Structures are given as C-alpha cells and as structure tokens.
Amino acid sequence: MEQDQAPNGLSSCYRHPGVETGIRCTRCERPICPDCMVGASVGFQCPDCVRGGSGTGHAPGVSRPRNVAGGAIASGDQQLVTKVLIGINVAVFLAGLFVSGLVDRLVMIGLAFDPELARVVGVADGEWYRLLTAAFLHQEVWHIAFNMFGLWVLGGPLEAALGRVRYLALYLLSGLAGSALTYVIAAPNQGSLGASGAVFGLMGATFVLARRLRYDMRPVLGLIALNVLITVVFRDSIAWEAHLGGLVAGAVIAYGMVGGPRATRALFQWGACGLVLGVTLVMAVMRTAALT
Structure with a gap:
C-alpha cells in the first residue's frame, strides 16, 4: 500500500494523515x-494488528494498548468524564435558577459581609470549598454555553489522550488554580464564578500535547489567541486571573503527563499534579493570612 508522504519526505501515519513518523508497525x-x-x-x-491478534483484542506478546500518557486505554465511551462534567455544570446552573441563595453560598469570594446571614463569609473565613465549587457555577446562559462548548471541543480529545483519571485531575486542578489566583489578586469582596479557569487549563494542555505529538499548532494557537483577546477586551467583567x-x-x-522519562513516568505525572496543588494551597494560605 502506498502511503502519503509528509513534507520532509517521511511517511505519514496511516491513521493520522499529515503526521510525520519514521516508525512502522513490526507486523x-x-x-x-x-x-x-x-x-x-x-x-x-x-x-489494527493488536486488535486482530486474538479474540480478546490483544495479540500474543503484545502489551495492552496505552494512551499517550502511558495509561491503559479505557473501554467504552472515551468522552464519559467530559459528558459527566458538562452534566454537573448544567445541573448546578439550573439549581442556581431555582434554589434561592445557592449561588451566594458557592461563589468564590475572599472575605465579605453577607447581610442576609448577618455574618462574614468567604474563603478567608474558613469556607475553602468555594475555591472548587465556584468552578462549577454560572449565572448567565451565554456564560455556561461558552464554557461548555469549550469543554466539549477540548475535553473529548484530551480525555482520550490522557485517560479518565489523569484528565479529571487536569480539569479539577486547573479550575482550583484559577480560583486560587483570583483569590490572591482580586479584591477580597469581589466574587468570581465559572468553569473558565478549568477550560483554560484544557487549552494549555492541548497546546502541550499538540507540540508533543507534532500536530499542526495553528488551530490551537488561534484558539488561545482568540480567548486571550476576549479576556483582555473584557477584563473589567471577566476574572482574567x-x-x-x-x-x-x-x-x-x-x-508532566507526557514529557517525563518513560521509566519514571507515573512519578513525574503525579509529581506535576502535586506541584500545582501545593502551589495553589500555598497561595491560598498566604492570602488568607494576609486577610485575617
């Protein structure tokens, strides 16, 4: 079978035309x-050769198929976690429309006096859960529609590439880091909500994986540039932090997921997650100390 040639003369992957490679299947x-x-x-x-090797889908002497992060490829729906995350966001949005005071109790806010509760509320008052719950909170239809569209477009490919557990860790930690930076920089009584931090985390991850797999970077760079432009233009009404x-x-x-050495891949991966989580906690603790 004649294969397409990449611009530099290397063959193109038979499953991903245009992706250069010098590796061929041994079968x-x-x-x-x-x-x-x-x-x-x-x-x-x-x-194809792995699936055709035996009735169970694994050829004799062949290891179980792995994704780009080194994890076993999950069976079933490859976008399951993405769909669940979208469902949670939509459910919380609908609940906020009908449950009085729900948004006020979940929004990310540093320190403020709530006249209805007649007490001080916020992360600095011990309500640390707001750093995460705010990432699932939306008030406007356009806001949740924009974020869920980004989650659907970026999340599916990343979930398939990284695996469900790693992908979920990426999403949650990105949302948490976004809330923490908002907590550090924004005014103490300025509320913040939305999945934008997590979605921007998916953008950053897409950029890294596109470089790792040598995909065409132009669509990714265009997407990031467009969102950065929107953030700058509407910075007074958007939590750019x-x-x-x-x-x-x-x-x-x-x-950390795809750049570490193969021998210590798991340590490198969870070390990167631990680093982000640690920096996030340090920022939140220092900001709390400053406010209290």
Whole structure:
C-alpha cells in the first residue's frame, strides 16, 4: 500500500494523515505515529494488528494498548468524564435558577459581609470549598454555553489522550488554580464564578500535547489567541486571573503527563499534579493570612 508522504519526505501515519513518523508497525509495516504505537515484545505495532491478534483484542506478546500518557486505554465511551462534567455544570446552573441563595453560598469570594446571614463569609473565613465549587457555577446562559462548548471541543480529545483519571485531575486542578489566583489578586469582596479557569487549563494542555505529538499548532494557537483577546477586551467583567491561573496550571500538568522519562513516568505525572496543588494551597494560605 502506498502511503502519503509528509513534507520532509517521511511517511505519514496511516491513521493520522499529515503526521510525520519514521516508525512502522513490526507486523504490517504501515507507518504509525506516537499516538498509535502499541508496545510489543519487539518494536511497536499498530492498533489494527493488536486488535486482530486474538479474540480478546490483544495479540500474543503484545502489551495492552496505552494512551499517550502511558495509561491503559479505557473501554467504552472515551468522552464519559467530559459528558459527566458538562452534566454537573448544567445541573448546578439550573439549581442556581431555582434554589434561592445557592449561588451566594458557592461563589468564590475572599472575605465579605453577607447581610442576609448577618455574618462574614468567604474563603478567608474558613469556607475553602468555594475555591472548587465556584468552578462549577454560572449565572448567565451565554456564560455556561461558552464554557461548555469549550469543554466539549477540548475535553473529548484530551480525555482520550490522557485517560479518565489523569484528565479529571487536569480539569479539577486547573479550575482550583484559577480560583486560587483570583483569590490572591482580586479584591477580597469581589466574587468570581465559572468553569473558565478549568477550560483554560484544557487549552494549555492541548497546546502541550499538540507540540508533543507534532500536530499542526495553528488551530490551537488561534484558539488561545482568540480567548486571550476576549479576556483582555473584557477584563473589567471577566476574572482574567482565573484564566491565567488555569492556563499555566494546565500546561504544567500536561507537560508532566507526557514529557517525563518513560521509566519514571507515573512519578513525574503525579509529581506535576502535586506541584500545582501545593502551589495553589500555598497561595491560598498566604492570602488568607494576609486577610485575617
């Protein structure tokens, strides 16, 4: 079978036309990119040969198919976590429309006096859960629609590439980092809400993975540039701190997921997650100390 040639003369992956590769399947000799390589006892095999090796979907002597982060490829819906996250966001949005005071109790706010409760509320008053709950909170239809569209477009491919557990860690930690940076920079009584921090984390991760897999960077860069432009133009009404915090956290975590040495991959991956979580907690603790 004649294969398409990439611009530099290398063959293109038979499953991803245009993606350059010098690796071929040891069984059928078709060119395969890093995203399609399945480790065998000798060399790499393509997903089709692995599936055709036995009735169980794994050829003799071939390890279980792995995603780009080194995790086992989950069976079933490859976008399950993304769909669940969208469902939670929509459910919380609808609940906020009908449950009085729900938004006020979950929004990210540093320290403020609530006249209805007649007491001080906020993260600095011990309500640390607001750093995370705010990432699932929306008040306007356009706000949740925009964020859920971004989650759907970016989340599905990332979930398939990283696996469910790693992808969920990326999403939650990015949202948490966005809230923490907002807490540090924004005024104490300025509320913040929305999944934008987590979605920007997915953007940062998409950029890292696109470079790792040598995909065309132009669509990713265009998406990031558009969102940065929107953030700058509407900075007075948008929590740009959450966008920045999520973007940086997502990029750091994604680099840890795919950039570490194979021998210590798991340690590198969870070390990156631990680093982001640790920095987030330190920022929150220092800000709380300053406010109290």
